[in-house]
Amino acid sequence: MIKTVALNVAPVRTERAFQVVATAIEGKILSGQWPVGSALPGEIALAKAFGVHRSTMREAIRGLEQEGLLQRPPGSKQLLVNAPEGSHVASRMTAAIVLQEATFRELWETLLFLEPAAAEAAASRATDSELTELEENLEASRGLLGDPNALVILDMEFLAIIARASRNRVLQLCRAPIGQLLYPAFMPVMQRPPAGKRLLEAHQALLKALKARNPDEARTWMYRHVVDFRHGYEAAGLDIDKPVGWLGKP
Amino acid sequence: MIKTVALNVAPVRTERAFQVVATAIEGKILSGQWPVGSALPGEIALAKAFGVHRSTMREAIRGLEQEGLLQRPPGSKQLLVNAPEGSHVASRMTAAIVLQEATFRELWETLLFLEPAAAEAAASRATDSELTELEENLEASRGLLGDPNALVILDMEFLAIIARASRNRVLQLCRAPIGQLLYPAFMPVMQRPPAGKRLLEAHQALLKALKARNPDEARTWMYRHVVDFRHGYEAAGLDIDKPVGWLGKP
């Protein structure tokens, strides 16, 4: 009896032209051959160079634009090579978190380690101008103790400044989308009077630790602050194991 | 003297048709009106529904496809609503990290907090099958102590399993791209004989802690493991403050 071969073949995957073009451009950018900030020729020239139709080239460009690798300055036609920043990563991560129906607990747990890390690093690296920013933020919070929504916004800002002061862009990249999703959920928590006061205390202590360049204390206070979030959340009768929803324009 | 007015105006922003369509679809998906897994009508039908030309619709679709919100099963034409996963987020984050010229230190610092967090969570949540996977991985590492490249791959896998066992999808989302960028850089480190042995010890201890359901010990060992990475890196004479490069297909 003749045996048929065991065909160890992967399904053929013909790549689409627009995809080939897109990955080619992506490679040029990531490898540094097309440096960030430089401009690309017009669509017709690009299409001709890659040997495809302009429509096809446009489809490729759309993908890269969405990716954040290409960008047109507002009100301009010029296509520039761009280094994607937090907001780009955040939008995609937000989608992933929402659609995977991640819970508040998952967000919170992650933040529980990221934020203290940021605070610790910020303690030794924050610039004077950043400390001033924090000071101003704290001042604003004091004045708006009665306005829960404003407090949450200010808190998000406060933590974002600390993250920036950590001089760690990766850390920022990670925590930005999480914070953006998580913190708005604390609006209802802030309605309860003691919450605002505790928030203010934490900010105060944090700033003091940062000014004193004390990493340990900064980390500890940040940890407490994040833990407090959860306590407040539960005290407000909210379920931390419910999936986080989408707060877009309805 | 006549004062010129302070022009508090935002630059006009006329939204492109394809963008309007894209955000509309994104909203439908994120709000759950178009549930994950459902299929979209054909391009012509979509275009007609939105009142645009098919080319325009295709540009919108490209963006969403890149975003990971839409996807065609390989070898199919059908467009399905998709929940973007780690790989989608990772690709964008990778681009951001590389182009912002983040340093190894930034990657490492972030991981220094994320991995222990994952280990701690995994200690109480890992399933038996995951522990078995780790066991198998450890076994494989033992057998390949002489092959540095294989060891690094196995280590990435080991840590990925632990992250999965943390049952925290946000944590996974964050650490995946970082690990993917960072760990390959340790190939040269593994060339030095003691590195493999230390790696093995750490894995062994980690697995033991996970099996014992001891979160503290798991976290501690993971912390040590990550710290070790850096020591090895420096011992190999590599500069931790150099920006991370891109290791794509050249």
Add this chain to the structure above:
DNA sequence: AATCAAACATTGTCGGACAATACGACAATA
């Protein structure tokens, strides 16, 4: 009923067209 082939539908790509608009140059004016 299962198999295979033809008809159909959809996608990927292309060629071209046209209005809207950003850009650059040049003249007019203060």
Add this chain to the structure above:
DNA sequence: TATTGTCGTATTGTCCGACAATGTTTGATT
């Protein structure tokens, strides 16, 4: 000289239509 007005050009956004390649469905056949 510096600003403003004007205009022609280049490029983009969108549209129309077409066609080959390829999934998908249907219908005939065994």
